[in-house]
Amino acid sequence: MSQHLFLSLVIVAISPLPGGFQHSDVSPTQENPADLDCGLPEPSSRIVGGSDVQPGSWPWQVSLHQGGGHICGGSLIAPSWVLSAAHCFIRNGTLEPAAEWSVFLGVHSHDGPLDNIxxxxVAAxxxxxxxxxxxxxxxxxLLRLASPARLGPGVRPVCLPRASHHFAHGKTCRATGWGDVQEADPLPLPWVLQEVELRLLGEAACQCLYSxxxxxxxxxxxxxxxxxAGYPEGRKDTCQGDSGGPLVCEDGGRWFQVGITSFGFGCGRRNRPGVFTAVAPFEAWIQEQVMGSEPGPAFLSQAQKSQAGPQEPRENCTIALPECGKAPRPGTWPWEAQxxxxxxxPCHGALVSESWVLAPASCFLDRIxxxxxxxxxxxxxxxxxxxxGPERVAHFVAHENASWDDASGLVLLQLSAPVNLSAAPRAVCLPHPDHYFLPGSRCRLARWGRGEPAPAPGAQLEAELLSGWWCHCLYGRRGASVPPPGDPPHALCPTYREEEEAGRCWNGSSWxxxxxxxxxxxxAGIRDFPSGCLRPRAFSPLQTHGPWISHVTQGAYLEDQLIWDWGPEGDETETQTCPPHTEHGACGLRPKAIAAGVLWPWLAEVHVTGGRVCTGxxxxxxxxxAATHCILRLGATTVPYIEVYLGRSEASPLPQGHQVTSAPPLLCQTEGGHWVLMGMAVRGSRELFTAIGPExxxxxxTVGEAHFLNPGGSPYWPPGGSDLCPPDLAGDSGSPKATPLFLLLLAVLIQG
Structure with missing residues (x-):
């Protein structure tokens, strides 16, 4: 199982409870008079839509403490016994000492008065x-208390189901706890006990979702x-800190503990309902452990058998689809907010939930x-x-680092009233921190902030992501480790054609x-800072801000990764480091092969008067x-008219009548992964090269900005041979003696 998964859970969303309990006319079978006290909460006047539990609503709820703080939940099943989850007490395969734990009964708020608590x-x-x-x-x-609990209005045991007890799938039940309200989002003060309504899922339906x-x-x-228990669409669940707590269902006017909060894959994620330990199958084990205790747990017979019984119809396997990120066509964004x-x-942002708009902080810096x-x-x-018509703004929340950190330049604006997302507008999906956008992913640029519109009506600004290694190393530091898939990247680099074809760099725009x-x-990312015309543009990934957005909005649409084809096994997952850098970025970086685009980004087409094309x-x-012989004719006294094209290698055909008149240069790859120019082809040869080192x-x-490798950066020769440089050529002292006449440096005015 992945380290990114939560093995203990907490409440993600809260649903309303009914104003009162509907009592059945059929009473449960009493095993002894003490059973009458189980599964009966205090009467309460709950408010529909409320999230906090009223005092006494779930009098069997237990808080288990270790080291002075709440760790897990539990339930009181008898005056001297508490039921919880085993994983709360096992560390590295060893059961922790009972003396380290304390049981708190009658707790409503962990920040409230200690009266009646x-x-x-714990004895065992x-x-x-x-x-x-x-x-x-x-x-x-099972936890045996060192002294029995004093039963009363705020402290009562829950009823337990017999092994034969059947709860129909689809039945609505309740889970309670003090755990996180979302992934990595703790319950805020005053830490009042929370409840969430969950629906029981049949084994076949649940297995279908998890398959x-x-x-x-x-x-x-x-x-x-x-x-x-849960919903295919997610958004309601238990979460970290709720482990060991009860899942209870009402039957015949009493509440039975059906399950124990065990684990889940994240919290409230789509098609990932919470997994609970079923209590009924463990009746014999529980009875055996508590044998001799008086009074013991109340195992009650079922008040009314399910009409379907063993013949209960099979549930349909309904896979929930994302409720966000649906656009009628690319470029028409139903979440675009102005x-x-x-x-x-006007400032352009994006609708991320029914009530919240995400926007760049640069639009409001003078106000924050x-x-x-x-x-x-x-x-x-x-x-x-x-x-x-327009929506009013009720609340404004700026990221704590918005005023000084471009990557955190975000604000959230709460609308005065939520909008209906069943039709347009719709919310855009946001990535979880572990989301990995695959190299080659198809992307688009959209307006962000106060940037100028696209250069032409209907321009789609189509983009394609480059590999994380290439992007990270282009803008990262020499020797820096490249974040592996699953870790938030430092930058996302798309290559997009429309801007290149338009011949401009839109330096003043935000996207x-x-x-x-x-x-x-x-x-996936935001670009709200100038970076000149350096290609490709770097976008700040949004993954790192998902927890903050979720915490503020309590409802933004964070969605799991939907495509998992990571390519050849091991590719992109091995630890990689970055090569040497110039002040303009890493040198010698060749992006991984993708469906389209420039594979050798330093190659230039040098077009010379007369139809000649040289490799530069x-x-x-x-x-x-470039090679001198390709540019200057023997005996020529004037420099011909020259045009240099960048970024066209292997992507565009040559103009009619043009042909390359010089062979490709000699490039060698170092152990660090970057490529080094070793030589330029001698006229008329594909095997002899003018060495670059002596020059x-x-x-x-002449240049002042060219980057030469230090002695430790010598080329790396892979064993077994390849299409890279052979060892004898790398150290060949018999190469033709080079003079500046063999090489020509062209000062190029590079336009966007």
């Missing part, structure tokens, strides 16, 4: 002999003794500094596609990067190195 030491912790790992089942534990590859292409095999602030130009006056949001307006996976669009090499932003002084004096 009972604290008990018991787990099944066959428990080893959470995903292998039998994830339950579909999810985060990191994982599938999962359900085992006997496990049950699932923020209008009096006295300012520490000495700026309070915001007057009354006159602000947001325009969304297909909406009859967002939208990438598509299986027909769903993700807001870009050695600095304004300089191209270092002349090239450096």
């Amino acid at each position: 009972q604290v008990h030491a 912790i018991l787990v099944p002999d066959n428990y080893s790992r959470v995903e292998l089942g039998s994830d339950l534990a 579909r590859p999810g985060p990191f292409n994982l599938t999962f095999q359900l085992l006997p003794g496990m049950l699932c 923020v209008m602030v009096p006295g300012s130009r 500094t520490s000495d700026s006056p309070p915001l007057d949001l009354e006159a602000w307006r947001v325009f969304l596609p297909s909406r009859p 967002s990067l939208l990438c598509r996976e299986e027909g769903t669009w993700f807001l 090499i870009l050695v600095a932003p304004g300089w191209v190195l 270092e002084a002349w090239i450096s004096q």
Whole structure:
């Protein structure tokens, strides 16, 4: 299982509880008089739509503490016994000492008064002999209290189901706990007990969902003794810190503990319902452990048998599709939001949920500094596609680093009223931190901030992602480690044709990067800072900001990766480092082969009057190195008219009547992965080359920006041979003696 998965869970979303319980006319069979006290919460006047639990609503809820803080949940099943999850107490295969744990009963808020709260030491912790790992089942534990609990209005046991007890799939139940409200998003103060409504899923339906590859292409095999609860569309779940807590279902006016919160793949993710330990199959084990205790747990017979019983119809396997990122056609973005602030130009952002718009902080920097006056949001307006009028702004939240860090230059604006996303407008999908946008992914550029529009009406600004290694090393530091798939990248580099063909670099523009996976669009990156005309552009990835956006909005559409074809095994996952750099970026970097684009980005076409085309090499932003014999005719006294084309190698055919009159240069690859220009072909030969090394002084004096390898960066010769440079040629001292006449440096005016 991936290290990115949560093995203990917490509540992600809260759904309303009914105003009161509907009591059945059929009473459960009582095993002894004490059973009458189980599964009966205190009467309460809950508010529909509320999220906090009212005091006494779930009097069997237990908070398990270790080291002075809440670690897991549990449930009181008898005055001296608490039921929880085994994985809460196992560390490195060893059961932790019972003396390190405390049981808190009657807790409503962890930040509230301690009145009526009972604290008990733990005398023993018991787990099944066959428990080893959470995903292998039998994830339950019994805690024997050092002293029995005092039962009363706020502390009562929950009823337990017999092994024969059947709860129909589709039944609505409740999970409770103090865990995270979203992934990596702790429950805020005052830490009031939370509840979430979950639906029981049949084994076949749950297995169907888990048989579909999810985060990191994982599938999962359900085992006997496990049950699932949740929804295919996700967004309601338990999460980290809820582990060991109860999943309870009402039957005959009493609440039975059906499951124990065990584990899940993330929290509230689509097609990944929470996995619980089913309590009923462990009736015999629980009875055996508590034998002799008086009074013991209340195992009650079923009040009313399910009408379907064993013949219950098979559930349909309904795979939920993303609810975000659907556009009628590329370039028509139903999430495009235009923020209008009096006295300012329109600012373009994106709708990320029913109530929130994400926008660049650069539009509002004069309003978010520490000495700026309070915001007057009354006159602000947001325009969304297909909406009859503007939306008002109720709240403005800037990223804490927005004023000084370009990569964190984001703000969120809350609309005064949520919009209906069943039709246009729609929200764009956001990536989880572990999302990996594959090299070659098809992307588009969209307006962001106050940037200028596309250069031509209807321009699609189509882009294609380059490899993470190439992008990271182009803009990263020498020797830096390249983030592997699953770690947030430092930058995303798309190559896009429309801008190149338009012959401009749009240096004053800001853009967002939208990438598509299986027909769903993700807001992958933002570009809100100038980087000149250096190609390719670097976009700041949005992955690192997903937790912040989720925390603020409590409903933004973070979506799992949808395409998992990572190419040949091991490719992109091996540890890689970056080659030497100039002040303009890494030198000698060749992007991984992709479906289209420039494979040798330093190659230049040097067009000379008369139809000659020479091969040149870009050695600095304004300089191209070429062979003298290709440019100058013997005895010529004047330099011909020359045009240099960059970025056309292997992508565009030569003009009619033109032909390359010089052989390709000699390039060798170093152990670090970058390519070095070793020589330029001698006239009339494809095997003899003018060596570049002896010309270092002349090239450096002329250019000043060319980068030469230090002695430690010598070329690397792979064993077994390849199409790279052979050892004898690399050290060949018999190459023709080179003079500056064999090489020509062209000063090039590079336009966007």
